[in-house]
Amino acid sequence: MPAKPTLRTIAMFVTALWLSLLAALSPAQAASNHMRATLLAEGPVQPGDTVMLALLMQPEAGWHGYWSNPGDAGYGLALDWSLPSGATTxxxxxxxxxxxxxQGLMNHVYEHAYAVLVPIKLPQDVGGASxxxxxVKAQWLVCTESICVPERAELQGTITIGSGAKDARFEQWRASLPAPLDRSGSFALANNALRVALPFPASASLETPHLFLSTERLADYAAPQRFFRNGDTLVVEVPLSTSPATPAKVEGVLAMGKDAGGIAFTALPGTVPEGGTQIGGAAFSLTVLGLALLGAFVGGLVLNVMPCVFPVLSLKALALARGNSxxxxxxxxxxxxxxxxxxxxxGGVMLALRASGEQVGxxxxxxxxxxxxVLLLLAVAMTANFAGLFELPGLSVERGAGPSGAFGTGLLAAFIATPCTGPFMAAAMGAALVLPWWAALGVFAALGLGLALPFLALGFVPALRLLLPxxxxxxxxxxxxxxxxxxxxxxxxxWLAWRVGGQTFTVVxxxxxxxxxxxxxxxxVTQRKGQSTVKLIAIAALIAIGGVIGLPPATPAQIAEGGLLNARPFSEAALAEARKAGKPVFAYFTADWCLSCKVNESTSIERETTRAAFEKAGVVVLVGDWTRRDPAITKFLTAQGAAGVPLYLWYPAGKGDPRQLPQVLTPDLLAGLPVE
Known part of the structure; x- marks a missing residue:
C-alpha cells in the first residue's frame, strides 16, 4: 500500500518540475506538441451574458490527456486567462x-479528442465593441503508456457581441458532460473504505460502473470498487488511501459504462444503507435482462392495438380467416x-449512433x-388502399400476399409502430441503452416478437382462425x-411534419x-380493368421518392409552450433553481409523435383540477419537449434510466427524492400528489 502514494508523489513532483521549466524556457507553443489545443467561443452573446468557451483537446493517436483529478499519476489542465475588463471565469x-x-497506477484520462468547457461572464459595459x-495560457501533460511530455500553448480567441448562429458542436460537447444530480448523496468512512450512497433509479442498469472522485487524497484509485443495489439507491464502496483526509463533502462522477455517460454528484456526511444486491462490471444481471426482455415483449404485444398498427393486423388476420392464403x-x-x-x-442504428457520441433515444x-x-406518404398510401382507391396485395382480404408481401408488411408495421411506446416498455428500453450490445439487440428482438405474436399465432394455430368471424x-x-x-x-x-419541418415544408x-x-x-382504375400496373406503380414510387428528396429545408415551427399549467421549458438549471427555492416540481417529458404522451396530457395533465391543485401548492411545472432532437433532454432521460418518452417526475418540496410516476396517468393522480 505505501508504494502507491510514494510513486504518485514522485510523479507529481517530476511533473511540476517539468511544467515549471517549460513555462520558463518555452516562450511559444512547441511545434511538436502531441496534443493540439484550440480555443473556441460558442457564438454571439449580449453584454452581461455568460458565454461558453471550449478548449478542444485533440491528442495524437496513442497519447492521452487527463481529467481534473488525474488519479495516481499525471497532471491536470492549468489555465491562465487574459480577459476583457470585468469578465470573470x-x-x-x-x-x-x-x-x-x-503498472498498478490508475489514471483518469481521455484517449480521444475532448472539449473542456469554461463559462465566461461578460460585463454589462463592453464599450460598444462587437x-x-x-x-489563455494553457499547460497540460500528455502521455503514452511509456512516456509523458509536458506541453503548453498560448491560445487566442474572440467573443462576438450581437446575435447569430451558435456553434452546433457545443451541444454535443455539453452532452458529453456528466449529468448533475439534483440532490445530494451521502457518504461515510468505515472499515477502511469510503462508502457513498447515491440516488439512482432501480429501473436503470449499469454496464461497467466506475466512481471517479474529484476529492483528492481520499481513496485508493486502483483498488477494486464494489457496487450494491438498495432499492432506488446505489451504494459504492472504495478502499481508502493510506492516509486519507476527512472531507466536508465528497464530489465526483459516476461513470455508467462505455458510451453510457455519467452522473456528477456531491455527497455529504450521512447514513449509508447496509446490504443490498451486489452488482459488478458484468454489465447486467440475468434478472435485469429477463425483466427487460419480458417488458419489451409485453410492450410489443400492446402495440398491436394502436391505431397505426391495428388496421394492418386486422386485415392480415381476415385474409387468413377467408382462407385465401x-x-x-x-x-x-x-x-x-x-x-x-x-x-x-x-435498435441497432440507435445503439450505433449512441456509440459514436450522438444523444438519441x-x-x-x-x-x-x-x-x-416518408411515414406520411406511406400512411396516405395505406389509407387509400383501405378506402378501396387501389389494391395492395399485402393488405388485402381478397387474396393472400405470399411470404414476400407478408415480410414487407411486417417491416412496415414495425416501422410505423415506434411512436406508440407502450406502458410496459419504459424500463425495457431504458435497460437496452446500458446493456451490452448483443443483450440490447435481444431486447429489441423481444419487442418485435411481441408485436408479431398475434399474427404468428393465427398462422400456426388453425383453431384460432376458426374463432374469427x-x-x-x-x-x-x-x-x-x-x-x-x-x-x-x-x-x-x-401535424408532426409541421412541428418538425415548418409551414413551407408541410405545405409542399x-x-x-x-x-x-x-x-x-x-x-x-388500371387494376380494375385487369391491365398491367407496373408503369403506374413505378411513376407513383418516383413521385414519392423524388418528392421527399426535393422537399425544402426544414424550419421547425416555433410553438409557444405553457398551456393550462403555465409550464416552463425544462432545463437542469431551471430544475435546480426551483428545488433550491423549496418548491414542489412536476417535470414531464413529451413529444408530438408520442401517442401515449398526448393522451396523458389531454386526460390527466391539462385539466382544471390539476391546475387548481398545482396553483394552490405552488408547484413549478417544467416540460421537456423531445419532438425534435435535444441532446440535453436525451442525456437527462438516460440518467433517469429512460430511453424515451413519456417520463413523469414528481419532486416534493424541500430536498426529498423524486418519484417517477407511471407512464399511464389517471385523471386525478396529479391533483392528489403530496407536496411535502
Whole structure:
C-alpha cells in the first residue's frame, strides 16, 4: 500500500518540475506538441451574458490527456486567462473520463479528442465593441503508456457581441458532460473504505460502473470498487488511501459504462444503507435482462392495438380467416421476420449512433423531418388502399400476399409502430441503452416478437382462425372502416411534419401527397380493368421518392409552450433553481409523435383540477419537449434510466427524492400528489 502514494508523489513532483521549466524556457507553443489545443467561443452573446468557451483537446493517436483529478499519476489542465475588463471565469467542466491502469497506477484520462468547457461572464459595459479578444495560457501533460511530455500553448480567441448562429458542436460537447444530480448523496468512512450512497433509479442498469472522485487524497484509485443495489439507491464502496483526509463533502462522477455517460454528484456526511444486491462490471444481471426482455415483449404485444398498427393486423388476420392464403405458416413466419428485422435495425442504428457520441433515444427517427415525410406518404398510401382507391396485395382480404408481401408488411408495421411506446416498455428500453450490445439487440428482438405474436399465432394455430368471424361481404366494409384510423394517423403525421419541418415544408409535403393520391387512383382504375400496373406503380414510387428528396429545408415551427399549467421549458438549471427555492416540481417529458404522451396530457395533465391543485401548492411545472432532437433532454432521460418518452417526475418540496410516476396517468393522480 505505501508504494502507491510514494510513486504518485514522485510523479507529481517530476511533473511540476517539468511544467515549471517549460513555462520558463518555452516562450511559444512547441511545434511538436502531441496534443493540439484550440480555443473556441460558442457564438454571439449580449453584454452581461455568460458565454461558453471550449478548449478542444485533440491528442495524437496513442497519447492521452487527463481529467481534473488525474488519479495516481499525471497532471491536470492549468489555465491562465487574459480577459476583457470585468469578465470573470467559472469552473472548468470536463467530460466523463476513462480509466487507464498502467503498472498498478490508475489514471483518469481521455484517449480521444475532448472539449473542456469554461463559462465566461461578460460585463454589462463592453464599450460598444462587437468583438472581444481573449487569450489563455494553457499547460497540460500528455502521455503514452511509456512516456509523458509536458506541453503548453498560448491560445487566442474572440467573443462576438450581437446575435447569430451558435456553434452546433457545443451541444454535443455539453452532452458529453456528466449529468448533475439534483440532490445530494451521502457518504461515510468505515472499515477502511469510503462508502457513498447515491440516488439512482432501480429501473436503470449499469454496464461497467466506475466512481471517479474529484476529492483528492481520499481513496485508493486502483483498488477494486464494489457496487450494491438498495432499492432506488446505489451504494459504492472504495478502499481508502493510506492516509486519507476527512472531507466536508465528497464530489465526483459516476461513470455508467462505455458510451453510457455519467452522473456528477456531491455527497455529504450521512447514513449509508447496509446490504443490498451486489452488482459488478458484468454489465447486467440475468434478472435485469429477463425483466427487460419480458417488458419489451409485453410492450410489443400492446402495440398491436394502436391505431397505426391495428388496421394492418386486422386485415392480415381476415385474409387468413377467408382462407385465401395457401401457406398460412409461411406468411406468419415471413411477417414475423419482417417485424423482428425492422426492430433490430432501428435498435441497432440507435445503439450505433449512441456509440459514436450522438444523444438519441428510442423513436429517434421521428425527430427527423425526412423520416416523418416518408411515414406520411406511406400512411396516405395505406389509407387509400383501405378506402378501396387501389389494391395492395399485402393488405388485402381478397387474396393472400405470399411470404414476400407478408415480410414487407411486417417491416412496415414495425416501422410505423415506434411512436406508440407502450406502458410496459419504459424500463425495457431504458435497460437496452446500458446493456451490452448483443443483450440490447435481444431486447429489441423481444419487442418485435411481441408485436408479431398475434399474427404468428393465427398462422400456426388453425383453431384460432376458426374463432374469427365467418367470411362475408362485411369484410370489405370493415376494410373501408379501417381507413379511418389510418387516415387519422396520416393527419397526425401531417401535424408532426409541421412541428418538425415548418409551414413551407408541410405545405409542399401535402401537395406531394395529393399528387401521389392521383397516381394511386390511376393504379386502381388500371387494376380494375385487369391491365398491367407496373408503369403506374413505378411513376407513383418516383413521385414519392423524388418528392421527399426535393422537399425544402426544414424550419421547425416555433410553438409557444405553457398551456393550462403555465409550464416552463425544462432545463437542469431551471430544475435546480426551483428545488433550491423549496418548491414542489412536476417535470414531464413529451413529444408530438408520442401517442401515449398526448393522451396523458389531454386526460390527466391539462385539466382544471390539476391546475387548481398545482396553483394552490405552488408547484413549478417544467416540460421537456423531445419532438425534435435535444441532446440535453436525451442525456437527462438516460440518467433517469429512460430511453424515451413519456417520463413523469414528481419532486416534493424541500430536498426529498423524486418519484417517477407511471407512464399511464389517471385523471386525478396529479391533483392528489403530496407536496411535502
Amino acid at each position: 467559472g469552473a472548468m467542466q470536463f467530460p466523463v473520463p476513462q480509466t487507464l491502469l498502467v 468583438q472581444l479578444p481573449i487569450s 395457401h401457406n398460412a405458416r409461411g406468411e406468419a413466419l415471413a411477417y414475423t421476420a419482417g417485424v423482428v428485422l425492422a426492430c433490430l435495425a432501428l 428510442w423513436a429517434f427517427q421521428l425527430q427527423e423531418p425526412g423520416v416523418v415525410a 365467418k367470411p362475408g361481404a362485411w369484410m370489405e366494409r370493415f376494410r373501408r372502416w379501417m381507413a379511418l384510423p389510418m387516415g387519422l394517423t396520416a393527419l397526425a403525421l401531417a 409535403l401535402i401537395a406531394i401527397a395529393v399528387v401521389l393520391l392521383g397516381a394511386l387512383a390511376a393504379v386502381g
